[in-house]
Amino acid sequence: MPLARICGLVGLVAAALTLVGCRSAGAGATGKTAPSGFRLAGLEEDFAPLAVSRRTEAHARYALGYLHLLHDELDDALAQFAHAARLDPGNEGLVLEVTERLIKARKTELAYEILTEAVKQPGASAILFARLALVCQWLGKTNSAIDAAKIAIARNPKLWLGYQCLAQAYFQNKQRDEALKVLEQASQQEGVDAGFLLDLVELYRTIGGPATDPKVKAQATRVLERVDTSQLTNPLWLQRVAELWDALGQPDRATAAYNRLLEQYPNLIEVRRWLAERYLRSADLTNAAVQLQLLIRDNPTDPRPYFFLGAVALEQRKYKEAIDHFNKAILLNPDYEPAYYDLAVAQLSAREPKAALATLEQARAKFERSFQSEYYAGLAYHQLKDYTNALQRLLAAETIASSTATNRLNHIFYFQLGAAYERTQQYDQAERILRKVLAMKPDFSEALNYLGYMWAERGTNLAEARLLIEQAVSLEPTNAAYLDSMAWVLFKQGQVHEALDWMLKAIQHSDEPDATLYDHLGDIYAALNQLEKARQAWQKALDIEPNDTIRKKLADTPTASGKSPP
Template identity: 30%
Template sequence: MTAEVFVGKAWAVVALVLVLSACQTVAPGAVDQGEKVLSLVAQAQFELAEGRVEKGLALFAEAVRLDPRSAELREEYGLALASAGLREQALSELRKAATLSSEGEAVLGLLAAQGAGSREDLQEAVVHLEKGQAFAPYADRVRQSLIEAYLRLGQGAKAWAQVEPLLAEHPESPWLHLVAGQALRQLGRFSEAEGHLQKARGVPEFSAQATGELVEVLAQQGKFKEAAALVGEAVRQGGAPTLPGLVRWATLLVRAREEAKAVEVLDEALSRDPNFTDALILRAAVAFRQGKADEAEHFYRRALAASPDDPDALLGLARLYLELRRFDEARPLLVKAREVVQQHEDALPGAIAEVAEEQAALELVARAYDRALPFLQELAKKPLERRGLALWAEYFRAQERWSEGLAFFKNASAVEDPQTLRLLRSIKAEFLLFAGSREEALAELAAMAGGELEDARAAVGTAMRSKLYKEAVAWAKKALERFPGDGELTFSLAAALERSGQFAEAEKTFRLLLASDPENASALNYLGYMFADRGENLTEAKELIEKAVALDPLSGAYLDSLGWVYFRLGDWDRAEKYLTEAATLEPFDPTVHEHLGDLFQARGQVEKARASWQRALELKPDEEGQEERIKAKLAGLPHAPAP
């Protein structure tokens, strides 16, 4: 910031300087201390006006030493230091002043914002900038700095309150369109943000920053192809693309389901640097998504060889092992990830909680509830976010500790955002239901079902999980009248219809959903399994499920469906292949073990059938009539030979 910006009120005392300049030769003690301070200030101002900055500041410093409690004097000294470009010293003096004029507040705010390296620094700057807005000579600079500080703090509403009236006055300002886009993005008003950022992007000075913001706005709207196209254009136009630029491009391509192109971009990055960790990790994630577990493990291992303490590589490989149910290999990776993030806690905010979530999830999947509890308790030391709430719900739900869980959630502290609070509300309703307060639970869920789209989705989903199929059908139908074509509600309606025994209506609804979203893996699998379980349309069922498996090759549920349809078709070898893989990925799913038992019985492997069905019973099947069905199958087997 140039020195002339801070021409303070001190320079207005020129007449006083001329009068008091004669006092330079007054002998010590000839005037009292107050007069001496005044004389020093006058001399300091004169020297500064003449360009003798060092001498002027020294005189100011002496005056402050003689009268350190004078807020006005300290402010004058701070303004002089600011005009001289001595930022840190100016900050120190202005902060020491007990009170500041609007000019002092403005200058202190500008200086604090200029070098703010932390959230706390920015918050301090905002306090002073807000107080300094009244100082007219700096009003534009203060408002600009204030807007930028609000945006950096994530306070989009405050930034927009400043930007909106300015835009009305200066509708062609590219900077205002840039900050308007940033503020509206923070407010979740993405389509409006997109329009402003497009305008800012047309001005070379702001093009790069506006493009970066526009990419994020498009991604937040799910427009991944458009976002990827923008990044690809920027990467190619910039000459030799940077490695981070290539990885960002590939990330968006993955989210746009253009995985083949993403692999090309990542391979380009790795050809330039085979040990570029971010590219290796994303390459592993793509392989994981494609169901290529061995390939995913290979790239994660390469990433860890290049960067043994990279937390993303450690977590990525741990998640792969968790998905493959290789718990004993996942645990030490998570322990090491925790050690790493604890060493860099300041640079990785929230990373310890993320690791704790993964550790809790692993133990819950492994049904090691006692081992999960310490990690869950660690998460509960702070307001819970969505995943923390979901993990706690699964902890109580899996053990059917409904009353205890309800008490926990009634007192739980949750992050104050709409999605988290919505999840907490739906969990409370579910636990109320199973704790015996059915009417209260139904009233709460019905209220949610009649609310906004996300509320309706949550209510219908909770009803499905709680086997309230009749209510789920009614609520989903009413919600779809208000939100026609919503895929999540349509899927829930179709599933609830099937669970209610309305198979023809369920089939019609699933087909409607697949007509609009042909790659909806959940709908493909559900409709295919529905046919296979009823022994109908088996050829089509196989095609539907094979497509679901191609979309998500590591889904144990989809592999179970594929094995089951092959069983129904009489292809027992393929049935055993897929059912065995499903049992590996879903070792605690009673339906998978029941299906294996059916296969073994058909093959005459009586003891294997008995073991599979007994395992299914141990896992407490909750499908209506399933427990009785499995017991009948066991009763029909010949008695086991005496040991």
């Protein structure tokens, strides 16, 4: 295209020239005109006819490239932009803008050619050398990248891109120690902004591996401590501070940074969600609940906060609250299967087994049968004292888990299965399963006590029963149930006086009156021929819970006057 034709286009796209900041072909009062957003090299313009002509054509080429862009002709536009940059390599604004476009279009070799020529110009700035270093890295020209980055740092020690390129080049060249020296040099710069410091910490994280290198972690921590969050107003920087503290293994500082971010921008829902999860992970249930309530306030139709609030309430043993929250979560998202099982757990914890069974039936109707649906149903039937159905459901859960989730078949599960066998009077099976439990977890005090008490109650294996119960008591010396078992096995062994001491201790440590304890106490007093005390103990048992067997013992035992009760 003739130059005159090209120049004729300039007036049509004058606005494009101001966008890129191309220098005027003529001279201002000082011989310089600064492109918007870019520094000049600091030298006088060359006003030789050839230089002026090249700059004029560069303007025109850029304008033509802009026209191609307007018509979505990207390749033609880039060709004109590149031509413009070659014609005027001393125009840093033009070179940087054009090479950025070329890099985005993956024409890295062309960007490299233009930058190589641009850095030869007198007074070429640090940013040009840093850009060249970056391009050299991408092209695998590691040594050239190192050389260019060093010059960038020398010309502007506060330019982050120079350190980044140099450190990355060393790291790619398997010179990690040299890369860390570059980061150390960067960390010594004063008067840099928060962005510089945050980028530095990020590179420490990438190159240094602070998770495994304590020295690097300490260096990164010192740099991040220089970022004064009280002065930050940029939300992206505040979020990066929080994320970097979290990456450095300091969640409390991350939490503080996120709270600072929320003080300025309270509507950032994702930040609140992160804080809620963070508080949940650290078992700070109070603060977790605060954030979850705020999430509900901001988005009342989101089921997730209700679900997590239910989990918090369940952990805090606020079972009614947990039930309410899980019900709301299911109402808002009836397809979220875990909510049904957590609701059932809350209902079981609140001693509402019928409600739990109804919830589990909902889940079974909507989803495939699962370990959870069968296991929790087994626990619900156990609470209802329907031990046959409890055993049936637990065996179904075992079958499902054996092919889909064997990790669920742990000592807790088998303890429940063993108890169901015992309750259905299948004592040999109960013993087999409970021994399996103790093989899996020898210090499981509940299983030690349960098997020992089962034998003591039936008057079998009394020596081994006593050993198991002694182990349980040693693990939980104030557990009233275990103390009762100890008294009972001694009673069965004929050591009645010793049994009395243990039984009185069991009653002392019981959180609430227990009919079984007073029934056993009555039996022990009767064996010691202290009949009035026996009658008093049995009467207390009946006051707590009606029982025909205890009522008969009371009726058959004479009063203090020697008369049988009416």
